Amino acid sequence: MTVPVATEASLAEQIALYSDPETCPADALVPVPLADEKAFVVWQQDIPRPYLEASPAELEVRIRRARATLGKRLVILGHHYQRDEVIQYADFTGDSFKLAQHAAGQAEAEFVLFCGVHFMAESADILTRPDVRVMLPNMAAGCSMADMADPDDVAAAWDAISAAVGTGTKVVPITYMNSAASLKAFVGEREGLVCTSSNAEKAFADAFSRGEKILFFPDQHLGRNTGYAMGVSLDEMALWNWRRPDGGLTGEQIARAKVILWQGHCSTHQRFSVEQIDKARREHPGINVIVHPECRWEVVRAADDSGSTEKIVRRVSEAPAGSAWAIGTEINLVNRLARANPDKKIFCLDPVVCPCSTMYRIHPAYVAWVLEGLLQGAVVNEIRVDGATRQWALVALERMLALP
């Protein structure tokens, strides 16, 4: 196996292609050595060369051997959107909320390997005992949506909104789980909280019981879908464009808004469209359409149902044999649901095979590297949230975990 050598021009092209969250990084979901992954050019590069060239079969043997030796000292958490050749090693699988609960419940483990993206590993570090070491297999596995909320931009927005509404109106900040630990700390310090797609309505209800307005970041779609489901009209929601002065809003627009939405989105879920739903219904009369609330408002309205990945898994798994489902969420999860429910027709609304490009960065070679490092006493790719950030982020996370 040879590591591909890129010319300067092709390297620049590849970096542009694979750095763009709108661009699909995988031609097919087929296991290949890390050296053959085209997107490796923008992944963590300092992995030792033998891991790059190891075959999928060799990596599986090495991971299983290291995993067995580490025993209960290690817990592996796997997000639903992980590829099959990684999720197979997870002790617990789930969406970000369920995995946060598993992290908080760890009593025995010394190490947590989080097969997900960066913000999830940060939350695990915050929720576990201080002596537990949390690791992310590939440090380049971030989240394009989380990156759309820069802490300085959020702080500037908060100051501008606070000045616009004056002291008589209370704004409660809510950050989606998909955000940096510093933003979780930001809302924790300001009487706000974290939410996930599993509990966004409860978080909004909590915020409205304590204030008149919500500032929600970074996903405009989850915020809009949640507000709308709770009776907030589209006219009462304003969109804060962080690229423009004062978010592109007038003082009057801010004063009128009950919910101010950050202009962020998920590149994976924003691909789903009403046209795809219409096509699925035309071609499969009687089909059930269920989508994730990170999809656009009009897509959620056009679907039969919407919900977190946990809800999608539950609805489809509990559905009667013979039922048909078109699903608007990440392809790895949809493919696994289809395999686990052979008595039902299940397919992804988006005909283009496109996994979450950052979840996809967790390749088994990185898992082997981190686990074999532990066997040698080295903690590779540790995620550590500093003390002050941890303290306030924990406040915001615990407010979420305490929701009824």
Ligand code: SF4
């Ligand atoms: S699916 Fe979307 S929100 Fe989730 S990690 Fe990927 S880019 Fe981020």
